[in-house]
Amino acid sequence: MNDQRRLQIRQIRRMLGLSAAETGQLVGVTEKAWQHWESGIRNMPETKYQLFLSKVGNQIKDTNNNYDLITVSRYDERGFPSALGVLSNLNYLGHVYSEDGQIMCVDSLILDLNTNLRRRNRICFNINDNDHAKRAVERWANRVKDDVDFNVGESWL
Structure with a gap:
């Protein structure tokens, strides 16, 4: 794995x-x-x-x-899905779109279990395959705005 x-x-x-x-x-x-x-x-x-x-x-x-947990998938050439990652509103930081609008990249705050430090994680996915994730992320963005009160690199322990 x-x-x-x-x-x-x-x-x-x-x-x-x-x-x-x-x-x-x-x-x-x-x-x-x-x-x-x-x-x-x-x-x-x-x-x-x-x-x-x-x-x-x-x-x-x-x-x-109040807690959303969204699975993001990618599809192989045969149309079979595999999980690309998981997104949540509780650690959502922001998102951007590719220039052509086909890809969304979502930044989240995670705990790096090797260092016990907070760090930014980015998951990029095809919007056509993950419209549910796009809708959820846009909903989170409207709620979040400037609520972030952490420092990347700060220990959680």
Whole structure:
């Protein structure tokens, strides 16, 4: 599994306050299997990754209506999707469009688990494949404006 995905699943699990055993139950695997995925010992199957994103997205929306968790995908030449990343209104910083208006890049604040420092993360995606994400991001932009009260590079610990 690539490091970005490994860190992403750990970050989402921690953000939700779930144990590895609880998170494993969400996708039908043991605590040990989940720990292997997070540590990079084994690769998380794409189907389990998609199931995880689906389950946590629904769980968050059920418990807190002010929290959006949006999955962004890319499609291969056969039309099969793969997850590109996850966006949330809670760590949204801003967005830009490509000159032709086909690509949206969204900046988010994340915790770098290697350094325990806040940093900016950018996910770029095709708008035609992710219209739901475009609508959500534009909604967030109207709410955010100048609410940001952090320093990139500042420790969260």
